[in-house]
Amino acid sequence: MELCDLTLHEIKDLFAQKEVLPSLVMASVVKRIEEVEEKLGAYLALDLEAAMAAARAADERIKAGRALGPLDGIPVAIKDNLCQAGRESTCASRILQGFVPPYTATAVQKLLEQGALVPGRTNMDEFAMGSSTENSAFKPAKNPWDPERVPGGSSGGSAAAVAAGEAIAALGSDTGGSIRQPAAFCGVTGLKPTYGLVSRYGLVAFASSFDQIGPLAKDAEDCALMLAAIAGYDPLDSTSVRNGQVDYPKELEREVAGRTIGLPREYFGEGLDPEVRRLIMAAVAHLEELGVRVVELSLKLTEYALPVYYLISSAEASSNLARYDGIRYGRAAAGREDLAAYYTRTRAEGFGPEVKRRIMLGTYALSAGYYEAYYQKAQQVRTLICREFEEAFRVVDAIVTPTSPTLPFRLGERLADPLAMYLSDVCTVPVNIAGLPAVSVPCGFAQGLPVGMQIIGRPFAEATILNLAHQYQKVTVHHRARPYGRRRGEQNEV
Amino acid sequence: MRVSEEEVRRVAELARLAFSEAELRQLAGEFNRILEAFAKLNEVDTTGVPPTAHVLKVKNRFRADQVRPSLPRAEALGNANAVKDGSFVAPLIME
Amino acid sequence: MKFEAVIGLEVHAELSTASKIFCACATKYGAEANTQTCPVCLGLPGTLPVLNEKAVEYCIRAGLALNCRIADFSKLDRKNYFYPDLPKAYQISQYDLPLCRDGFLTLASGKRIGITRIHIEEDAGKLMHSPEGEGFSLVDYNRAGVPLIEIVTAPDLATPEEAVEFLEKLRRILIYLGISDCKMEEGSLRCDANISLKPAGAETLGTKTELKNINSFKALGRALAYEIERQAELLAEGKTVKQETRKWEEAKQRTLSLRSKEDTQDYRYFPDPDLVPVELDQAYVAAIAASLPELPEAKKRRLIEEYKLPEYDADLLTGSRHLADFFEAVLKDYCNPKAASNFIMGELFRLMGEEGLAPEALALNPAHLADILRRIDQGELSVSQGKKVFEKAFRTGASPAEIIAAEGLRQISDEASLRTVVTQVLAAHPQSVNDYLNGKTKVAQFLTGQVMRETKGQANPQLIKELLEEELAKLRP
Numbered sequence A: 001m002e003l004c005d006l007t008l009h010e011i012k013d014l015f016a017q018k019e020v021l022p023s024l025v026m027a028s029v030v031k032r033i034e035e036v037e038e039k040l041g042a043y044l045a046l047d048l049e050a051a052m053a054a055a056r057a058a059d060e061r062i063k064a065g066r067a068l069g070p071l072d073g074i075p076v077a078i079k080d081n082l083c084q085a086g087r088e089s090t091c092a093s094r095i096l097q098g099f100v101p102p103y104t105a106t107a108v109q110k111l112l113e114q115g116a117l118v119p120g121r122t123n124m125d126e127f128a129m130g131s132s133t134e135n136s137a138f139k140p141a142k143n144p145w146d147p148e149r150v151p152g153g154s155s156g157g158s159a160a161a162v163a164a165g166e167a168i169a170a171l172g173s174d175t176g177g178s179i180r181q182p183a184a185f186c187g188v189t190g191l192k193p194t195y196g197l198v199s200r201y202g203l204v205a206f207a208s209s210f211d212q213i214g215p216l217a218k219d220a221e222d223c224a225l226m227l228a229a230i231a232g233y234d235p236l237d238s239t240s241v242r243n244g245q246v247d248y249p250k251e252l253e254r255e256v257a258g259r260t261i262g263l264p265r266e267y268f269g270e271g272l273d274p275e276v277r278r279l280i281m282a283a284v285a286h287l288e289e290l291g292v293r294v295v296e297l298s299l300k301l302t303e304y305a306l307p308v309y310y311l312i313s314s315a316e317a318s319s320n321l322a323r324y325d326g327i328r329y330g331r332a333a334a335g336r337e338d339l340a341a342y343y344t345r346t347r348a349e350g351f352g353p354e355v356k357r358r359i360m361l362g363t364y365a366l367s368a369g370y371y372e373a374y375y376q377k378a379q380q381v382r383t384l385i386c387r388e389f390e391e392a393f394r395v396v397d398a399i400v401t402p403t404s405p406t407l408p409f410r411l412g413e414r415l416a417d418p419l420a421m422y423l424s425d426v427c428t429v430p431v432n433i434a435g436l437p438a439v440s441v442p443c444g445f446a447q448g449l450p451v452g453m454q455i456i457g458r459p460f461a462e463a464t465i466l467n468l469a470h471q472y473q474k475v476t477v478h479h480r481a482r483p484y485g486r487r488r489g490e491q492n493e494v
Numbered sequence B: 001m002r003v004s005e006e007e008v009r010r011v012a013e014l015a016r017l018a019f020s021e022a023e024l025r026q027l028a029g030e031f032n033r034i035l036e037a038f039a040k041l042n043e044v045d046t047t048g049v050p051p052t053a054h055v056l057k058v059k060n061r062f063r064a065d066q067v068r069p070s071l072p073r074a075e076a077l078g079n080a081n082a083v084k085d086g087s088f089v090a091p092l093i094m095e
Numbered sequence C: 001m002k003f004e005a006v007i008g009l010e011v012h013a014e015l016s017t018a019s020k021i022f023c024a025c026a027t028k029y030g031a032e033a034n035t036q037t038c039p040v041c042l043g044l045p046g047t048l049p050v051l052n053e054k055a056v057e058y059c060i061r062a063g064l065a066l067n068c069r070i071a072d073f074s075k076l077d078r079k080n081y082f083y084p085d086l087p088k089a090y091q092i093s094q095y096d097l098p099l100c101r102d103g104f105l106t107l108a109s110g111k112r113i114g115i116t117r118i119h120i121e122e123d124a125g126k127l128m129h130s131p132e133g134e135g136f137s138l139v140d141y142n143r144a145g146v147p148l149i150e151i152v153t154a155p156d157l158a159t160p161e162e163a164v165e166f167l168e169k170l171r172r173i174l175i176y177l178g179i180s181d182c183k184m185e186e187g188s189l190r191c192d193a194n195i196s197l198k199p200a201g202a203e204t205l206g207t208k209t210e211l212k213n214i215n216s217f218k219a220l221g222r223a224l225a226y227e228i229e230r231q232a233e234l235l236a237e238g239k240t241v242k243q244e245t246r247k248w249e250e251a252k253q254r255t256l257s258l259r260s261k262e263d264t265q266d267y268r269y270f271p272d273p274d275l276v277p278v279e280l281d282q283a284y285v286a287a288i289a290a291s292l293p294e295l296p297e298a299k300k301r302r303l304i305e306e307y308k309l310p311e312y313d314a315d316l317l318t319g320s321r322h323l324a325d326f327f328e329a330v331l332k333d334y335c336n337p338k339a340a341s342n343f344i345m346g347e348l349f350r351l352m353g354e355e356g357l358a359p360e361a362l363a364l365n366p367a368h369l370a371d372i373l374r375r376i377d378q379g380e381l382s383v384s385q386g387k388k389v390f391e392k393a394f395r396t397g398a399s400p401a402e403i404i405a406a407e408g409l410r411q412i413s414d415e416a417s418l419r420t421v422v423t424q425v426l427a428a429h430p431q432s433v434n435d436y437l438n439g440k441t442k443v444a445q446f447l448t449g450q451v452m453r454e455t456k457g458q459a460n461p462q463l464i465k466e467l468l469e470e471e472l473a474k475l476r477p
């Protein structure tokens, strides 16, 4: 049992009791990184010396009883698509190799101001496009529970780092499930906040109307602490929301008896791994024991979510990624003799195949003659999907589904077939389409691999879903399993 | 709706991407499979349904017309591949 | 066959906000390359735009002044195309829901020119060709993100003259509104023109060409005239006009094909997900309407009616809101409008021309001009003295009283002392007196000059004339 395997709130309490200092925790994280990082590839860049120096500064604050907040002295890994001033920020893309932004993403800035330590920048699918972190231009990340398998994606590096104790918590981004699906695959808790709750300023855009930054952590309580640190209105992001400050950690302790959750039929049908189903239903039974009312419901438009998501997100991506032209930043092709050729070579050399595929799909969906049939049609169905969720939330307080229909798959297994890969996101994309908050909670193991349950809430009802997750975690142990350094007296449920 | 290789080539040009002949063929195949799967959307009756570009109900987000310091020029140019006389370097533009 | 031209204009005006449309960088013209840029206007990854409220307000001002309907719901869209001066490879603009639409501007003839739409968008950076033979271009993003309004007219203009008049009137209005300085030479006012020909009286439109690179009012007239001739020749020969974009070549005074329609871009417009909709309530629009200044046409009509000025004077004076304001400020302390107008159109215009001074830069105190005009009317200053004092006041800002005192310019209108001088002069020049009395009345001029010399030019010339005549009459045998 190592310090790096503790939760954020456990470490925070140890700090408060002055039993442990940040530099000790950081040292534990560094040691774990030295042991497992080569095997896992969770990080693209490490910054351990700076983090250690910051840890020593945090030591002084903790010793003096002047902690900047619950995150002071906590090692938090940052996904490589969140800009950090003075740090190479590549989005795991060759085209951004060498790019060092002169500004820091608002969410990261908030963490730094509260004393968080950043051990490094985590691996991801290039530009967050993917569900396995195999689309990283530099190296794939591996699942700490089974390095033959993917950690999920696109925040696979963040999820693997937290699960393995290479960080205490991490920031990820979720455009179509990129926090929740890797959280499920790696056995950690991951929260995708309501669209607009966390500023997107400094998050390299993939699909602007879906992207949200959120935490990956060891349990719901840690997610609440992280969310409290990063949520809030930012004048630099027109789509960030002025929402009355909610005390997320405090809301965790509410009673859940009397709450109603809905199980949408469409998420439990064909394609759902029976073992996943079994574990989700067991978790639902646990919730029922806590006094939660369970109802079945139908979200008929679920089957349209995938095309809606891929058309809109690719369209937005095709525009967001047009700026990578080799003139102001990033990698450029050699030779400047001809403008169009320069652009084309720079982009053809700089982007990986999945990114190109989405740019192509998105360009097509927006191009003259196809806009109405694809992009606009998708935006209209999006309206209907939003309405369907609204209707459902008249009846239920939360919706419970599997996070992923399958167990973590093997590296390479779905690479050849983009459609099969897209199906990994079938349970998570509807949430982004409607901009809802959702959390993935570990709910057991099958074949030694973690399974996640997704709890979806009403807009800005993070407190509600974290409350459910926390109360569930109070009576279960799945979230306490660690791939390395198991707790004394505790066995992983395999 | 079948997408031809020719069409894929046109889209690639529009997106400033380039593919080999083999890649183009493969991409056209993938496009067709993806779009065929996505044709499912046509089952949904969207007559009179407004499109959703924003899930938020937020509107009128403005900033006051106030000047703040710009980046020092060295920082503005700091990530460029090529710089000359305080400017970014781009391929030669005729016209 | 006789042809009629069908012309529409697309005008871009840079708004004179202090900061850019989506970031806080300054918009000052002429700064060193890339010193007015930031992560947002450089389009660095992860940055987001936030709309400048003044840009919206200014666009609505333009819309109201041009009789447009102001949208209650509007949004911003992305116009996607690759070009090195466009940092994000898309321009944030407005596509199907512009802030203003369906307005008009009336020409002197009474003809209404429809304004199809006015929208806001961001300007692009500036490309400079590197020194000969180096094989690359340089990019300066200072201008990237400067707010623009794009004003699109209906194809209601029939001649190059109408087009030029329209643009001049439009320019005057935008300057009056205080929303743009409209300097074509600095690119803060830019104009493209669409033009096609059709047989006289025909309903259907011909194929149009789009003219770019029009850098002055003169160039607009010439480019259109050239294009009318070129298209007419083609049609007369039974050939067809190609739909294309053509560039006006100032040096050669001709248009040249730039690209044909087949190469036109597919801009893939779609709503910008980074910016939320703009919803304007009526009270907000009404408040802007109430704050609009008097516009050039209205001001001109009022000057004619209120001050009985000739149309010519009123037109010149309302050429600039500052000038018209100056004129009216002069009239606060001085009650002869025509005399004030004459002095402004003569002396003030001359001095401003010499100094290359724009009306907006005029620092002259209108009360000073009123003072000078009053002193002239009261005979305290001669007209030429008045002009002299005015020039001093114009150049130094000193008050007429100070200048008159310093220069000793006071006009002697004291009859008794002047009469003494006159009699002295007559006594000193008996030969001239004789000549005068013998009918050579021209010598009066010489005698006047002598009086002036004795009084160091300060005598009231009218009074000298009267006194000379009186004293000479006394000497008549």
Ligand SMILES: [Mg+2]
Pocket (backbone or CB within 6 Å): C012, C093, C121, C150
């Ligand atoms: Mg425009």
Ligand SMILES: [Zn+2]
Pocket (backbone or CB within 6 Å): C020, C023, C024, C025, C036, C037, C038, C039, C040, C041, C042, C145
């Ligand atoms: Zn800027």
